[in-house]
Amino acid sequence: xxxxxxDGYVEPWRKPEHDDLAELARTFFTKEVLPHAERLERxxxxxxxxxxxxxxxxxxxxxxxxxxxxxxxxxxHEAVLLHEQTxxxxxxxxxxxxxxxxxxxxxxxxxxxxxxxxxPGLVGGELIGAIAMTEPDGGSDLQSxxxxxxxxxxxxxxxxxxxxxxxxxxxxxxxxxxxTDASARxxxxxxxxxxxxxxxxxxxxxxxxxxxxxxxNDTAELFFDDFRVPAANLLGAEGAGFIQMMRQxxxxxxxxxxxxxxxxxxxxxxxxxxxxxxxAFGKPLLGHQNTRMVLADVATRTRASRIFxxxxxxxxxxxxxxxxxxxxxxxxxxxxxxxVVDRCLQIFGGYGYTTEYPISKMYADARVQKIYGGxxxxxxxxxxxxx
Numbered sequence: 001x002x003x004x005x006x007d008g009y010v011e012p013w014r015k016p017e018h019d020d021l022a023e024l025a026r027t028f029f030t031k032e033v034l035p036h037a038e039r040l041e042r043x044x045x046x047x048x049x050x051x052x053x054x055x056x057x058x059x060x061x062x063x064x065x066x067x068x069x070x071x072x073x074x075x076x077h078e079a080v081l082l083h084e085q086t087x088x089x090x091x092x093x094x095x096x097x098x099x100x101x102x103x104x105x106x107x108x109x110x111x112x113x114x115x116x117x118x119x120p121g122l123v124g125g126e127l128i129g130a131i132a133m134t135e136p137d138g139g140s141d142l143q144s145x146x147x148x149x150x151x152x153x154x155x156x157x158x159x160x161x162x163x164x165x166x167x168x169x170x171x172x173x174x175x176x177x178x179x180t181d182a183s184a185r186x187x188x189x190x191x192x193x194x195x196x197x198x199x200x201x202x203x204x205x206x207x208x209x210x211x212x213x214x215x216x217n218d219t220a221e222l223f224f225d226d227f228r229v230p231a232a233n234l235l236g237a238e239g240a241g242f243i244q245m246m247r248q249x250x251x252x253x254x255x256x257x258x259x260x261x262x263x264x265x266x267x268x269x270x271x272x273x274x275x276x277x278x279x280a281f282g283k284p285l286l287g288h289q290n291t292r293m294v295l296a297d298v299a300t301r302t303r304a305s306r307i308f309x310x311x312x313x314x315x316x317x318x319x320x321x322x323x324x325x326x327x328x329x330x331x332x333x334x335x336x337x338x339x340v341v342d343r344c345l346q347i348f349g350g351y352g353y354t355t356e357y358p359i360s361k362m363y364a365d366a367r368v369q370k371i372y373g374g375x376x377x378x379x380x381x382x383x384x385x386x387x
Contacts (some may be wrong), residue, residue, distance in 0.1 A: 011310050018077065024059070029085055045092070045217070046093045051093065075313060089266070094166050103122050103123070106175075132162040144185070145189065147159070149229070151180070157227070158192070159224055159225060161224065175193055191235040203225075211368070250325075251316065252373050256334060256372070263340075268340065297343070334366075341363050345359045
């Protein structure tokens with residue numbers, strides 16, 4: 001069955017196949033991953049076995065063509081999966097990066113040989129994917145990256161470092177943004193696929209970064225010291241990296257938006273349930289006008305956000321999602337997530353500030369949504385350019 005909000009809203013693009021997928025995903029997250037949540041938070045990264053199990057169930061690479069082992073669907077199927085993951089409260093598996101971003105780069109820009117070499121492993125969960133853009137000295141300013149790749153015979157020799165890399169601890173396959181022409185900015189950037197299984201010579205994983213939220217999802221520093229990668233691992237043409245990233249970033253921002261809206265929906269449902277059960281001054285919280293007004297505001301913001309997101313998803317499915325609209329979605333939806341979760345936490349009172357209630361974890365997890373994928377300040381700049 002579909003998972004409508006409290007107001008009964010169902011996505012206009014949704015079909016029975018999406019409902020079946022949602023049920024399969026919900027069962028996987030709630031019965032096979034969530035029972036390990038406390039252990040995963042302590043270890044600070046997901047289990048490889050859960051990626052493999054997701055692959056066995058056909059939950060990875062949903063929009064990748066069947067000839068490469070994928071589901072043969074489109075972004076709507078990826079959106080359903082990510083929505084169900086957030087609704088379930090499962091935050092360890094970096095599927096948003098693995099399937100929502102990495103496989104898309106390979107499918108869009110990879111050669112036939114590259115696709116057949118890497119996509120089946122990612123789709124099956126045998127390989128875990130990551131993408132590395134951000135560096136210690138630069139966040140959203142991608143043109144200023146310093147990691148260099150110098151051609152040496154049949155190899156590229158890579159030197160530099162990356163930070164805040166989701167899936168960095170476990171990644172077997174990394175889409176790496178480098179400078180192949182240090183004298184140029186945008187036109188000097190390229191993407192190279194690095195095979196990291198076994199931590200080859202010249203590559204080192206740094207510390208697992210401790211964060212205020214998303215404790216079970218690994219984030220790491222990566223270091224490259226004369227790391228050699230076959231020139232055949234270049235993704236697309238040399239110097240095309242910046243354009244490739246700009247074309248893929250709208251989907252990345254849409255992925256973030258999917259998680260944001262799902263978090264709003266989950267927070268609202270939790271707050272309504274709590275307000276019906278908790279009593280104050282002799283009656284349920286929902287019996288107090290202020291609580292009802294807050295929840296009405298939150299429900300309205302959530303509904304409007306879902307409609308905006310669905311419009312963006314439909315545009316993306318038609319190949320019409322432009323940079324500015326994707327930036328608007330990322331900005332509006334993540335700002336909305338933080339506001340909605342905060343106001344829902346307030347309804348829980350002191351209990352909302354304890355780790356006993358999931359709303360507190362949602363509060364901590366939400367904050368980074370306004371940072372990665374391009375900060376919301378950068379989103380405003382992108383939007384302003386089309387005004």
